Amino acid sequence: MDLNKRYTAQSWPDHPETATLEGKNKFVGFWLLLAAETITFASLFATYLALRDRGPSGMEFSSSGLFELPLVFAMTMILLTSSLTSVYAIHHMKNHNFKAMQAWLGITVLLGLTFLGLEIYEFNHYVHLGFGYTNSAFSAAFYTLVGTHGAHVLFGLCWFIALMVRNSKRGLNMYNAPKFYLAALYWHFIDVVWVFIFTVVYLMGAIS
Amino acid sequence: MAHDTTEKIRSHAEHEFLKKRRSAEMRHQMTSFAIMIFLTLIAFTLVAAGFSTYLIVPIILLLAAVQVVLQLYHFMHLSNKGHGMVAFFMFSGIFVAFITVLALVTIVWW
């Protein structure tokens, strides 16, 4: 594959992410990874549900009293929006508009960072209330589930940033187009997981 | 095994058509996004309003499921051409995910 080959918007293929065999392979492989991730998260959710509110006798924390819903609401909105901004980025990728793509990715990263900041704040807050990781089965399950999601956000951000920096000078080509596409897919997947987290952990917790 | 696609240059008309289609698609995405936000709002409002648990839980789970479908099908294009195999594996994954959750919520019962 020739990295220096220049494309114009007109010669840029319809589906750049799957236009080469490498692209196709990455694409299918990545989706398979997402299928595995689905099960990973399901196992974490299942454990969380089984251990929710379980702790040593006399534990003072329960899911109904602990969580800060307004904060969670803000986080949800931010993450949902970032999912849309990454859709814009890919839209521009497909139109072979590198600058616009980078800009939208930049916005996505900013939103992601905000989300991560809020999550760190939230965890810190709970820990200060005395709800530490080693307190109970409940706290372990909670932090592990939500924290694993947080780690995915962090990884997604690093990925975006690495791609943006690495390719800033050379623009779009057949080699990196699939990478951008997959990073965006990953980001959507993170959003999907969050939808379940806010529903199952926070909302269902608040009313249990 | 061809590693580069044979290059195809679109005519001007084709290109314009494609751009139109993409913009239309983008409007579509905006709609999905609006729906997602709306569903989220409903979910949070329901909880804030404090209806009976038995009522809310199924509803918010359903809302979550709808959102996920929107993400998968619109943002992630799961229904597009060439996604047959990956969709199959995603569903297998969801199936295993489902029985895992089912097992741990029903069978760890004490």
Add this chain to the structure above:
Amino acid sequence: MMKGLTNWRLFALMTALLVFLAGCGREEISTLIPAGKVAQDQFNLLILSTAVMTFVIIAVSIIFVLAIVKFRRSKLGDDMIPEQVEGSAKLEFIWTAVPIVLLLILAVPTVYSTFDLADVTAMDSIDEEGNQENLTVNVTSYLYWWEFEYPEEGIVTAQELVVPTNERVYFNLISADIKHSFWIPSIGGKLDVNPENVNKFYLEFDKESALLDDGVYFGKCAELCGPSHALMDFKVKSVDREEFDQWVASMQEEVESPTDTTAQAGEAIFGPDGASCIGCHAVSGTGPAGMAGPNLATFGDRNRVAGFMEHTEENVKKWIQDPQQYKPGNLMPDGKSLNGGEEFTEEELDALAAYLMSLSVEE
């Protein structure tokens, strides 16, 4: 005719096999010599399924042997190119349908028995006077020993379960530390003893254990639980109802001090002013339950020391001196540390052994 013949052969073969095996096994522990309803039900399932499986194996073997005998290349010649057959829908149907039928034959009794053996609804039923109708035993497992509490009767014993024959006995199982599994092979299948929940089931004991060579049924821990998992045995005495009631009554009596002087000396060492064995071991049949060591009220009546060693004074002494050597990883301290840093003297050991052997509720 052909079919009848195979069936007959099969039956003969199975009977022969079982006779052979029964000869090898021990009545105290073999699942092939069931001594109670539960084990009997399970044994019947074993026979039924073995018959079905033997049929399967024979069917496969016939085709198999014919094929490898008839179609060897050495017989057919080197150049023979067989016809490339694609398959046969009819055959596919047959070998889908027949196994399904066979499985259905197994499925019905499986489901029935699964529910039947799990039926503990009668556990809490009470008669007019408000007494429990059925005997319930609370089993608690500890690292390498078993405690049996009879809540209605208010008595506790360890290592040796005593039960009446010919009635249902219900069990509540819970573990005090890690997971174990409660299994008396000739009486019925096992049930896990989990740390987080109480498991319930019932067993029936048809035969008095006194009629066995060893006088007891052998019970086992069936879940890997550490180094001495292999030694976490217990014994079961099944006696008729009358004898059982007597046993309960004498368990409920106050313990009398021994009359023999050596044993009296042993009692002193055992007590709070001696090596404080009493801090971990109760010697009264009334308990309490949940002590750090097994209740020793019936020690003199036991069949084994620590569940698996021959029941002799010699072994008791060895055990007290160095439990680790015999049951690695068990939680009883060795003689030296119990005796304030000094080994027990031979006399002290004699005394302890005599005392322990004198602890008895049988006449």
Add this chain to the structure above:
Amino acid sequence: MSSLAQKKGVGAVIWDYMTTVDHKKIAILYLISGGFFFLIGGVEALLIRIQLMKAGNDFLSAGLYNEIITMHGTTMIFLASMPILLGFMNAIMPLQIGARDVAFPFLNSLGFWLFFFGGIFLNLSWFMGGAPDAGWTNYASLALASEGHGIDFYALGLTISGFGTLIGGINFLVTIINMRAPGMTYMRMPLFTWTTFVASALILLAFPPLTVGLFFMVFDRMFGANFFVVEMGGNTIIWEHLFWIFGHPEVYILILPAFGIFSEIFAIFSRKRLFGYTALVFATILIGFYGFMVWAHHMFTVGLGPTANAIFALATMIIAVPTGIKIFNWLLTIWGGSIKFSVPMVYAVAFIPSFVAGGVTGVMQAIAPLDYQLHDSYFIVAHFHYVIVGGVVLAILAGTHLYWPKMFGTMLSEKLGHITFWTFFIGFHMTFFIQHFLGLLGMPRRVYTFGADQGWDLFNAISSAGAAFMAIGVIVMLINIVITTVKNVRVGNDPWEDGRTLEWAIPSPPPFYNFAQTPLVRGLDTYWIEKMEGNKKGMVYAEPVGDIHMPNGSILPLIMSFGMFVASFGALYFQDDSKPWTLAVLIIGLAILFGAMLARSLKDDLGFYIKKEDLIEDAKRGGNTDGSK
């Protein structure tokens, strides 16, 4: 850079293997390390049998015995059987579908090195304070109570090698989905490729629960979490579920590729196409699917309640149906064929009754109330060794003989092969048949000793004697391998003469680009079709000779795996106060890992081209280059 063959020094060869991304070399790496672990697991098995040879034996102490059974089970399943099968998949599957390589050559190598370092890590426990001792199932309450670091080695080691396996699975799936040669439709794929596909799908879907369970174990033991700590609200049954949601599919991950190997053998050595190919394919898929709905049959005695037990009992029994379909289709494949009893075929033929015997005892265990008696007794040990040794190990031995010429270009001795077969086969039945009865006579499994008064002495002695026969068989096989390698008599494309699928149409061993021209597949058993039609070249080409794009080798996979290996030591000793360096080691390890990952993603690695001229040149010399560049 040219494909010219050249003599290389030992160092260069080792470096070549450390950096290779060629699926055929990775296959060899898998085979060697898997074989090595098989020997270790086998020696552990022999130690077990020596200890249980007679009542009250004191050859091994109680604690050591538990370590040995744990490591025996873990090693055999995760480090021996699975990698060896992955090796065969790597060696053969791309050839069968007419591909030049797998989809992700780099990840392929990463998968291997992760497995390798995970396995080494696990086995280092022997020298670093004791091996894991809670059984290969590692049930949580015992695992948390276990002292020392054995369990930590287990949890971290399996996490690492588990990642490797998962990567391997994804790689094979994508390869099969995207890289089949023109004309190779799904329903024309050889059965070994099909079983690779389904087994990889099972890897994809089954490993995540295990990984999560292991993570919980790591966090509970090393970082103070309480997932399984009952007093803190934890629940140990969660581990059992997660383990078996993985564990049951795992046994099908083992047996399906074995089925695949035997399917190939039956067709080749009967000179007949597989009877009921379509049924075989669907049965494979069905087994994979049902595999996910039966895991609780390992937990019948846990106390899940009669409803759960009944459902899982019935679901389990159903698996007998697709498995039966396979057995009968194999029987009908040899029926009417022309059977040649070469070594691979002898194994395949012996496999049928052995596996059926193991399968039907599985169905007996599926009868929940009966399983209350059988569970955790030697009956279970007998069952799973019948299916594993009688299925998987026989397949591995058969596959070794079958594919040895394709992988190494030499033929293992038939005579020694038959000796191995008979000693191993007799030993196998002797060891394990009698164990059914031990179980029925009340002998629990995982006991380091047993009393003489329980009637188990004779049977245990017989069982131990059988193990010795198996050992002789394995040793003869090692001798066979050495002799064959020393003699080095080269063979042609189709050494068994009746090969049916694409891998037999190309040289043994194949050139590193596999196919100079991508083949066009014209039907099931494409090579057989060409042979029957008198096509001397063995295949029809889908493209003219042209430049071939190949990936570059890389040392990064090894470095990444090594990073995880290092980081694991940091995590392992994390809670030891006496070791202040743990955090530093953890960080260094992760830095190596992520550094290598970053290097990989920042450096464009576009591979290289083999020139058309070189290919033509190569073809003249028989197309037998060794792939050095």
